[in-house]
Amino acid sequence: MADIFTQEKRSWIMSRIRSTNTKIDLKMKQLLEENKIEYEMYPKMFGNPDFVIRKKKIAIYCDGDFWHGYRYHEKKKPSKEFWRNKIQTNMRRDLHVTRKLRREEWSVLRFWEHDIEKRADVCVRRILRKMARK
Template identity: 40%
Template sequence: MSRIRGKDTKPELALAERMALKGWVWESHTRDLPGRPDFVFREQKVAIFVDGDFWHGWQFSTWSHKLSAAWKTKISANRLRDRRNRRALRALGYRVIRVWEHQLKRDATRCVRRIAVALREAA
């Protein structure tokens, strides 16, 4: 687990590349916000998390039975922490966007469009 990257993952870099093509400027992994969002647009109060399907438990209930107790505990704790961080960010007035790894692989353009809508609505 020590080799698991916490930032600059392939999905994050793919999204960052597409956002840069739009000319957007953001902060990355800001330590002063709950959960250290992967991308933050402070002026618009938009926080974006790029979540790995395994680590953050995409459709966890359908495959959790295949895991050992230790992995179930780990991923369950990640999911709980994710919910807590989203709530805390919303309480601070942020709009939180969660982009799943599989969504980026399937249709990155759609993911960027979701972010564009959020930025427009916040302006």
């Protein structure tokens, strides 16, 4: 099924969706600060992580459930081909980025939107455990 918007209109709509300072990014920032974890937000590096803990070489991603395909293969797929392609491309890119960073000896932690919102304590424990191991 074709997109109902022109390419120009779709581009404009997509440009309005924030990729920085999102609700979940700000929640993660708060969690890191509350736990006195030194971090850098939106560093200029491969894969554009949301946060890094440079001293420990830990990259942290806050992945939106819809955009990054939470349980994508178990759910009913979006009816529009545009959205299916977008989500699948994001999932492939996430995998590629994670693999490349790990080859470069970074630890990569990815947190789902719903976990950051509803299970913040679990997210913080994962970060602290990873920091203790490095």
